[in-house]
Amino acid sequence: MIKRDVLVAFSLSLLVLSISLIIWLEGYIRIATPIISSLGESYLYYSYNPWYSNYTSFSLNVVSAIIWDYRGFDTFLETTVLMASIIAIYTLLRGFEEKVFLQPKGLSTITKTATKIVIPLIIAYALAIATHGQLTPGGGFQGGATLAVISSLIIAVYSLEFLYYMGYRSKRLVVIRGLCLIGLIIVAITPLLIGFILNTKSYIFQNMSKEDSFISMPSFLFDAPLAGSIFFYNVFELLIVFTGLTTALMLLSLRDVELKKAFEVREVYE
């Protein structure tokens, strides 16, 4: 880092400031106005509104209501796209094998003890984010990303060997991930099956009762809003994101001994 670089970077940020000042002064874009568009207004009005039981989703967090109820199919497809990236890593490292007893190496005892204290806190925080997704900001993806920090900490501090001791294998994780994806589909088609049995009209990804179909998922657990299927979606999404990110981290941090066969396979194909 030399003085010239700092100077150029400073002038670059001044350029950005001047451009944004011009945009603001000329009034090309409205910035932070109190006016909400009519679509946003309807979401805010209906996302938790017991008096309009045909439109509401009983979710206090409007973002959760939108991503899992009003456009749930979109989010489901996003979740399946994440699976494709894991498959891509698998194809890249085709032929690797996980060797368990390779002598674990880690950082100092102080770091290990500090990590041991931090890990339960992270687990509690991640579970709180995911299961309170319908009440407070957060949800399945956020909780899963927070939970995946644990595996990244363990790989960095204790080495990959410790994850193997705990029973983590990339293939098992992928199987869990697939099962959770199936669980998500089951939750999505549950109203359809109930409607088929009761011989009434119902929809895929239906959460609360609609005008022409009275089937609805449970909206309250005792006195806490459960928001029907949003809670189940969030729990499954937590497991999906956690296992997906952990698989990616494990595969990318494989040791040279484990990758030896993968290179041989690649040479054969080339």
Add this chain to the structure above:
Amino acid sequence: MNIVVLPYLLVIICSLTSTFLAYLIVKERNLVVAILLLLGQGIFHSLLYYLLMAPDLFITYIPVSVGITPLLLFLLIKKTEWREYD
């Protein structure tokens, strides 16, 4: 100082600092230092998400930018080289 203006001032400061850091990251030859600068930029970005009232993105961005990305980048550097040559 008027209390309403304060968040906007913080937004301006955060975005300008992240632009400043972005140039330094691109020009940095020592890749370990570049990753540390990227971490600093991640903190400013997450603060920006919070100030622009997107708590969901804020909660996602902190673990991704501080916990997962640096580990992957450090692993990459460990397997290749820590310096960039001309």
